[in-house]
Amino acid sequence: MRADTGGGAGSPDAEAVAEPGPIRFQVLGPVRVWRGARELDLGFPQQRALLALLLAHAGRTVSTGEILDALWGDRPPASAPHVVRRYVAALRRLLEPGLPPRAPGRRLPRRTGGHLLVAETDEADLLRFRELTRQGKRAAATGRAGTAARRFTRALEEWHGPLAMGIPEHVRAHVRFTAVQRELLDTARLAADAALLSGHAGQVLPALRHAAAHEPLDEPLHARLVLALAACGLQAEALATYEDIRRRLAADLSLTPGPELTAAHARVLRQEVRGAAPRPLSDPGHFAGRQAESERLSDLARDRGAVLVGGMPGVGKTALAVRFAQQAAPRFPDGRLQVHLRGSEPGRPAVEPLDALRELLTALGVPARRMPDGVTARAGLYRTLLAERRALVVLDDALDTEQVRPLLPAAPGCLTLVTSRNALPGLVAAGARPLRVEPPSAEDAHAILARRIGPGRIAAEPTAADEILTRCGRLPLALTLVAARAIGHPHVPLAALAAELRAAHGGLDALSALRPALLASYHRLPDDSARFFRLLSRHPGPHLTATTTAALTGIPARRTRLLLGHLAESHLLAEPEPGRYTLHDLLRALATELSAEPSPA
Structure with missing residues (x-):
């Protein structure tokens, strides 16, 4: 282990041959610096902390006194000013490796009584964040809420984790970093307000969740997260989010929620939170992988019409469909409509086609006074409005073909993505192209x-x-x-x-x-299929066939084939090859639990 004697990171000779390229600074997360594709070694923790402090001041001179206070507190050693000068010299050589000895340099020019780091807006994440925030504030001040929401969201994309990670904790507690943290939270709140006002809450949801995770007791922030979740159709998650912070406030601070958070909760309970259009039903902000499925979906969607995205509970159907819809948005300039049909939501009935059509027509600008009565009339108006448009419709969590059929546009320029835990053979027979989503690699x-x-x-x-x-x-x-x-x-x-x-x-x-997500599919099974599903817990191997399963359950092979097929249509079994089935480990666990109950539901 090397001792911290105030020396710099790396030798000048080694850094002089560093690969060329633009320099990038990061402080809104781990403290990091890159030159081109190469990350630089920032040296000792206190040297890294000094760089972070200069970055946090973003182009302003930091006095020597403030640096000493941040690095050593109120009792710096007598050698501290000399050590700071060594750190600055080492950072200067690191950032400008070809700089002659004693040259002032461009990045860390000498300033009387302090030090300054010079960086352009496109080189430092904090500067980019502040510029985008300024643009968002200008847009909000001139009534352009949608533009403001986009600028604020882009600003928050610069935030990559806990502020100034990788430096000593006592330095991170310095007032300068606290001030930057407040800026991040202020922008998160502004982003939420603009997104809710413009009806694009789903756009800001990833950033709000990220901010709330770092500030678990910030009531104004969580109030906005609750409202944004509700505006995206995620009522249950909105209520759960409120309950989480209510418990934390009670446990950590012995407090009850304040007026702003309480008012947000009340609005959700009264179902007063609405977006300007059917909202994104889930946030695929952490979407990863699925390249093969995405390419297959793109191929199936090329001819427009309808695509059925199916699979077992929790496999990621909605995330795949919503991510594709976001990526494909430029191909559908007349808009993207989304509606959650609640085909498998525990404890709640599926959405009736009449209500789904009302939501879709409202999104298309039809006022309540002109809303037709009856499914047929609403479906006719819906198709008329979309007749000459190129729009993308996402019908999430469909129950059956009868629920979906009135919601399908007839326009050749439109694409409909339907997600469901059920096979919907009637929809496939009518021309929808199926894509089964399996657990990821x-x-x-x-x-x-x-x-x-x-x-x-x-x-x-x-x-x-x-x-x-x-x-x-x-x-x-x-x-x-x-x-x-x-x-x-x-x-x-x-x-x-x-x-x-x-x-x-x-x-x-x-x-x-x-468990509730898996049980929702199980409870929709007919009694004989439900009993058969429970019996599958007895099967010891990974693969099932009609012959082996019939021998195990005592059910005739012909009937067994029908039951296996029905479970496969409900996506409670996979059929990787004709006549050969597999049961996911977590579904096997559910079957085992259910089979052990005295009176299975």
């Missing part, structure tokens, strides 16, 4: 987990991460639940989370929030 599942909790935690505990992937059966919803625990408890090692899954012995106890 090990590589894609790894990418999903890394995008949610950060590649650093994965790299630090690769064995635990691999066990989490295995015990979650690579199911995206299960991985999301584990990731939520990891994000909410950043100091809990992944090994402890893997141990929780291991202790469940293949059951769902460690993934209890997943």
Whole structure:
């Protein structure tokens, strides 16, 4: 281990041969600097902290007194000013490797009584963040809420994690970093206000979730997150978010929610939160992998019409469809409509076609006084309005063909993406092209987990991460639940989370929030199919056929084939080859739990 004697990072000779390229500074997250594609070694923690402090001041001179206070507190050693000069000299050589000795340089020019880091707006994340925030404020001040929301959202995309990570904690607590953190949160609130006003809450949802995760007790921020979730049609998540912060306020501060958060909660309960159009139903901000499925969906969507995206509960159907809809938006200049049909939502009835059509027509600008009565009249007006348009319609979580059929545009320029846990053979027979989504590959599942909790935690505990992937059966919803625990408890090692899954012995106890999603599909089965599903827990192997399953259950082979087919249509079984079926590990766990109940539902 080298001692911190005030020396710099790397020798000038070594840095002099560094590859050329533009320089980039990051402080809105881990403190990092790149020259071209190469990341620079920033040296000792205090030297890195000095650079972070200069970056946080973003083009303003930092007095020597403030630097000493930030690095050493109120009792700096007598040698501290000399050490600071050494740090500055080392950083100057690092940032400008060809600089002659004692030359002032461009990046860290000498200033009386202090030091200054010079960077252009496109070189430093904090400067880009501030410029985009300024643009957003100008747009908001002139009534352009949609433009403001986009600028604020782009600004928040510069935020990559806890501010100034990688420097000593006592330095990160300095007032300068606290001020930058306030700027981030202020912009997050402005972004939410502009997005809610313009009806584009889904656009800002990833940034709001990110900000709320870093400020778990900020009531104004969480109030906006609750409203944005509700505006995106995520009522249950909005209420759960309110309940989470209510519990934290009580446990950590012995407080009850204040007026702003309480008012947001009340508006959600009264269903007063509405977007200007049918909202995005999920946020694929952490979408990763799925290259093969995305390419296949693109091929199927080329001829417009309808595409049915099917698969088992929690496999990522909606995320795939919404991500494709976002990427394909330029091909559909007349808009994108989305409606959640609640075909498998626990405890709530599926949306009736009449109500879905009202939501779609409202999004197309039809006022309530001109809303036709009856499904036929509304469907006729809906198709007339879309007749000459190129629009993309996402019908998420469909129950059956009868629910979907009135919602299909007749226009040749429109594309409809339907997601469902059911096979919808009637829709396929009518011309919809099916795409079955399977659990992701090990590589894609790894990418999903890394995008949610950060590649650093994965790299630090690769064995635990691999066990989490295995015990979650690579199911995206299960991985999301584990990731939520990891994000909410950043100091809990992944090994402890893997141990929780291991202790469940293949059951769902460690993934209890997943159980309702799986049960929703099970409860829609006819009685004979439900009983057959429970019996499958007895099958010891990974593959099922009609012959082996009939022998195990005592049900005649012909009837067994029909039951296997029905479970496959409900996406509770996969059929990778004709007549050969597989049962996902988490569905097997559900079947085992249900078979152990005295009176299965």
